[in-house]
Amino acid sequence: MTERHSRGIRIGLIGFGGLAYLTLIGLPGRLEASAPIVMAVVAAIGVGLALRSDAQRHPPAVVLRQALIAGVIGGTFIAILVGVFAALLGSGVRIQPVLDKITPPNVAAWYGRPTPAVARGQLAAFDFLRPALVVLLGSLAGGAVAVVAHRAVAARSGGARVPAQTRWIVIALPFVLLLAVIVLGQPAVTIGGSNKGTLRLLLAMLAVAAGLFAVRAARLGRERRVISVALLAGLVTLPFLLDQFQNAVMGIVFIFVMMGLGLNIVVGYAGLLDLGYVAFFAIGAYAYAFLSAPFSSPWFSQQLSALGLPADQPLLSFWQSIPIVMILAAVGGILLGTPVLRLRGDYLAIVTLGFGEIIRLFMLNLADLTNGPRGLLNLAPPTLFGYNLGNPRDIFILALLGTAAIAFVAFRLERSRIGRAWVAIREDEDAAQAMGVDLARIKLMAFAIGATFAGMAGQLYAARQVNIFPDNFSLFVSIDALALIIVGGMGSIPGVVLGAITLKGLPEVLRGVDEYRIVLFAALLVVMMIARPEGLLPSERRRLELHGESDATTEQIAEAA
Amino acid sequence: MSQSLVVAPSLQRRAQTTRWIARAIALLICALVIARAVAVSLAESYPLTFWASQLVNGLVLGGVYALVALGYTLVYGILLMINFAHGEVMMVGGVAGFFALQLAQALGWMRGPAGLVAVALLVVMGVGMIGAMLTGVTLERIAYRPLRNAPRLVPLISAIGASLFLQYSVLLVFGVSPLVYQRPALISGGFRVGPVFIPYTGLIIFVTSLALMGALFVIVQRTRLGRAMRAVAADRDTAALMGVDVNQIITFTFLLGSALAGAAGVMLGFHNSVIKFNSGFIPGLKAFTAAVMGGIGNIPGAMVGALVLGIAESIGPSALGIPAEYKDIIAFVLLVLVLIFRPQGLLGEALAEKKV
Incomplete structure (x- = not known):
């Protein structure tokens, strides 16, 4: 009996911690009038998840009592916390210099009262009860959902597995979403966009994501080929359906896909955790900048005028630069890869992280070459037959083409002798070496090819941005790239696309939560590693590695015992 | 690299070649660095006191790094x-200490007699x-x-998150x-040893870190819990069979390492006068570098590595x-050089395959 109570108390205290955290980072204030509802839903989800396993073992009354206890505890504490803040604000104490987000609007959001009332301390007794009631009701709802969900699962278990219709729904979904994008409106030149524009962007991204699942759901052979071709046709029409802002978002998403595919080779296939991957992205961007805007680099313009060349126009066009950028990035990959050939796992991660920082420090401090923090300006946009391809739509199309080329190469490499060697060294370096894999050569190939892809992405990024600064190439680009291949599923090409949409695209739709983006990412990384380390759309091999075998053995052990 | 596996001779030769190439590059870097240092010292002659005060800075910085490096090494x-x-x-320790400091200032402890200030500083450090x-x-x-038995990349990514x-x-x-961080007037000055100026904060930081390291040494080497820690480090499964509560020991290890880090955070706050959200990142990387340089998993190694790194960093640029x-x-660069020449670190013994 006491054990059951203590469980409710624990859930309540942990839930209070979570809600207090959300309060401290100012989420209720951001939600304004809908804050109480959202906080109730958060409480419900938390309690529901916490009581999920209890619902299987205990009768509903016990589960609901735990939810009640959790709600009372969590609600009381949160009411006290918010009440203290309100009282302090009401009596004129300035909390904001210490706790940045505790402002009258943020506290008022909990009470559903106008801000001035909180600032003046005009709160009735009932107002203090409201946060507690919100949390209590949310917790009870969570407990009820846990009970009902358990009943529903119990009733359905033993039934048929995935019905055939589901497969067809999954396959049809991307086309339906694409249709919705078309129906929702004509492409208009709007920047920022209305609610309808945001909805279209969201639908477009969901359509791409659904397409990935549709291909996977299709049967191997002709069915999959037909569906892939139809989906590709749909994807190609997308740039012409979206407006400028939507295209710009999709462009950056697919530039990150290009980069993610490169990192996927290094981390996903070869298992070399590279945290300084932004270095190659930066090499690509700066190489293109030097080739297309030598006039903005003091040293280059000096050299050019010494050679008697005109120093006010690009040395090479976008297309001519591509091979040079690729070669430079590959050389960069080999140069940075050679010293770390013998390092494994964690050491490799830290050293490559250091390399990324070193490259950024060089960009910042080699002012003669890179113009330091003032950056390189006025890069040439890509052109084709005199037609300027620098607008967001054409950049999106170029990113799609780049992604297609890189994905094709990556797909073929994965199934080649080299690809198998990568997987072999990922699984066991010593065993791979004993089987005749030349570690140094294979690792360097992974670094070089991954770097080449990142360099191409960097070039396109530079052409898109027109002006580039060292701050564009911070550690967070590496972390973003790593996060997207992890969320998508390491070693899985469709996973990279899904990861980029989830991590680079969705935050653009959820405007206004930008400052919470990194915290959200970070929490997502931890939760992903605990709940689904293989990613959302894993490669089959990886999934089996992380789940299949161990599940089987635990079942066997359970049977044996 | 494990010796038990048979590797084809041609591959072995090639692995040897790459190893020698890496060593040659590293030697070249060392030679360049030394040449550059000699050239600079011939061209510009800093007075000896300059080097001495840089050395003092390096020792103070090294003391802070050492406290953090010990946390990496223990875990x-x-x-x-x-x-x-x-x-x-x-x-986070530094931030917590900041609030204790604010409170102490609001209570007027920081302007009180020396004894009260000392107590207040101890309280600040304790809160941190x-x-x-x-x-x-x-x-x-x-x-x-939850990730203890997962493949190695998984907890690392979780840690990044x-x-x-x-x-x-x-x-x-x-x-x-x-x-x-406002330094109380009592410790904001310094004193001179000959021509070399030594700030009080620097002295306090260095002495405190030595004391904390000594305390850690006693805990690890002389207490029951310390013995259990060493047992778990040597062989977790066997230690569990001998009746050691492995979870408890791991929690205790984190507790020890974090306590040292918290003290380091407060000291870094006093040293740099400010603490902010990314104050821990670069020092953390440096401390990790120090731990690897000294031989990761090796407690005296972490201290030596940290002092070497602190000095190299303060003297190096000039x-x-x-x-x-x-x-x-x-x-x-130091980290890469150490990993190429002595992957086991300055004081480390050759690590078993699973640890490399």
Whole structure:
């Protein structure tokens, strides 16, 4: 009996911690009038998840009592916390210099009262009860959902597995979403966009994501080929359906896909955790900048005028630069890869992280070459037959083409002798070496090819941005790239696309939560590693590695015992 | 590299070749560095006192790094994982200490007699340590414990997530502007040993870190819990069979490492006068570098590595005649050189395959 109570108390205290955290980072204030509802839903989800396993073992009354206890505890504490803040604000104490987000609007959001009332301390007794009631009701709802969900699962278990219709729904979904994008409106030149524009962007991204699942759901052979071709046709029409802002978002998403595919080779296939991957992205961007805007680099313009060349126009066009950028990035990959050939796992991660920082420090401090923090300006946009391809739509199309080329190469490499060697060294370096894999050569190939892809992405990024600064190439680009291949599923090409949409695209739709983006990412990384380390759309091999075998053995052990 | 596997002779030769190429490059770097240092010292002659005061700076910095490096080494010794968020644990300790300092100032303790100031400083450090301990233990419980048997990349990624989460939570809760540590008047000055100026804070930091390291040494070598820690580090399964509660020992390890990091965070706050959301990141990396240089998992190694790194960093830029912004590069170049020539670290013994 006491054990059951203590469980409710624990859930309540942990839930209070979570809600207090959300309060401290100012989420209720951001939600304004809908804050109480959202906080109730958060409480419900938390309690529901916490009581999920209890619902299987205990009768509903016990589960609901735990939810009640959790709600009372969590609600009381949160009411006290918010009440203290309100009282302090009401009596004129300035909390904001210490706790940045505790402002009258943020506290008022909990009470559903106008801000001035909180600032003046005009709160009735009932107002203090409201946060507690919100949390209590949310917790009870969570407990009820846990009970009902358990009943529903119990009733359905033993039934048929995935019905055939589901497969067809999954396959049809991307086309339906694409249709919705078309129906929702004509492409208009709007920047920022209305609610309808945001909805279209969201639908477009969901359509791409659904397409990935549709291909996977299709049967191997002709069915999959037909569906892939139809989906590709749909994807190609997308740039012409979206407006400028939507295209710009999709462009950056697919530039990150290009980069993610490169990192996927290094981390996903070869298992070399590279945290300084932004270095190659930066090499690509700066190489293109030097080739297309030598006039903005003091040293280059000096050299050019010494050679008697005109120093006010690009040395090479976008297309001519591509091979040079690729070669430079590959050389960069080999140069940075050679010293770390013998390092494994964690050491490799830290050293490559250091390399990324070193490259950024060089960009910042080699002012003669890179113009330091003032950056390189006025890069040439890509052109084709005199037609300027620098607008967001054409950049999106170029990113799609780049992604297609890189994905094709990556797909073929994965199934080649080299690809198998990568997987072999990922699984066991010593065993791979004993089987005749030349570690140094294979690792360097992974670094070089991954770097080449990142360099191409960097070039396109530079052409898109027109002006580039060292701050564009911070550690967070590496972390973003790593996060997207992890969320998508390491070693899985469709996973990279899904990861980029989830991590680079969705935050653009959820405007206004930008400052919470990194915290959200970070929490997502931890939760992903605990709940689904293989990613959302894993490669089959990886999934089996992380789940299949161990599940089987635990079942066997359970049977044996 | 394990010796038990038979590797084709041609591949072995090639592996040897790459190893020698790497060593040759490293030697070349060393030669260049030495040549540059000689050239600079011939061209510009700094007075000896300049070097002496740089050395003092290096020792102070090394003391702080050592406290953080010990946390990396302790956790690595037991779990064989890098607690990537350890630098952030230190930062949280610094933030917690800041609030204790604010309180002490509001109560007027900082303007009181010397004894009261000393007590207040101890309280500030204690609060910093407790804040860091809570963070460290929570971190272990949420982000690492569920992943104890997962493949090695998984906890590392979780650690990266935790590190970012802590940094940006502090940013969101406390805002962008740095929290300013005000030194009490009593310790804001310094004294001279001959021509060399030594600030009081520097002396306090160095002495405190030595004392804390001594305390750690006693805990690890002389107590029951310390013996259990060493047992778990040597062989977790066997230790469990001998009746050691492995979970408890891991929690205790995080507690110890975080306490040291919290103290380091407070000291870094006093040293730099400010602490903010990303104050822990670069020092954390440096401390990790120090731990690897000394031989990860090796407690005296972490101290030696940290002192070497601190001195190299404070003397390096002037000795090589490069701008001070490049001092971060020195740490990473040192790390790579050590890993190429002596992967086991300065004081480390050859590690078994599973640890490399």
